[in-house]
Amino acid sequence: MTSAKDTWTGSLFVVGSTCFLVGPFPGFAELVGARADAAVFFVGSLFFTSAATLQWLPARPPGGTDWWSSAWQLVGTLFFNVTTFRALDTAVGAADYNQVVWRPDAFGSVCFLVSGALAYVGVGGSWRRLPPRTADGRMASVNLAGCVAFGVSAAAAYVVPSTAEALDAGVANATTALGALAFLIGALLLIRQSRRPAASR
Template sequence: MTRGRLAALCFAVGSVCFAVAALPAVAEAIGAIATNVVFVVGSLFFTAGAALSLGDPTRWSSGIQLLGTVFFNISTALALAAAVPAGAAGGSGWRPDVYGSACFLLSSALAVRPSPRGRERSGAWLNLAGSVLFAAAAIGSFEVPGTDALLSPFWTGLGTVGGALLFLAAALLGLLPAPAQRAAATAK
């Protein structure tokens, strides 16, 4: 497996973790601690994928993306640490933080411009759309001052699940064999 495909696999696993853990029915069924463990595991896969992507031609984009994943590592670990002492009543789980989301948005915007045509360009646009949704989730996650209420629970949920699903779609495109590999396999 090539480095790029391994990175795509890591992003796919991380995306599935985030999409599943962000579903309210799943979070309710498995509890706050397990939900946050799934987010932490997903963030670690995102970081592995970003680290494997550092050799790509879009180094600035890859470096900023790696920084964003580190912010997600920290914020998911903090959410887990807050849920453990609270036990079953440990809250709703992790929500996208503004720092990681801003890094993802900037990274995706930088990656779209130099992307060639075809599958790579489609993946870059899917990542950008996912980053926009994660940014919407981060904004929706702000707590209204003086309350424990989120600014927009709707956008927090939709942005997290939708963003993760778009990241998954981009990762799955990266797992497909390149057109030259498909042609060589067909010729055999």
């Protein structure tokens, strides 16, 4: 991938991550209202998908670890497009919330976990090895941490039918913000790397 594409990809991820970082804060939701808060997540998901598409598009050998990691990531963002769009008009306590909102969110989180794991193994060469102390190694590590946080968030956001409330809304919001922060750091690392001379990467 060229430096220009890295910069664009990182910049799009920065915007998407910032949306998912700000959106979960109760103070922000109270300030702008529930629907506007949901719209922030939806807009953020669109930036995620734009970045993931740009990252996947460059010519790579189909079937390679990088290709599959990018492909799983892209599919995950599409699930997030669905869940955040449906959340615009579906309340947490609605009877069909788990089916129309939570389920695609969970699928998206699983896709992100697979993507993050593939990238981590691809950089380190094995689960048994820590990634090298390079820009790629740092990005793979921080992005995997973000994927794990999003997975925890999805599990905590499951709405218990008997109570019509999320399993643990506090944990869901906190881990969403933590995951977004990790993705934000990864995006900034990508932008930083894109601005370095090729020989120094």
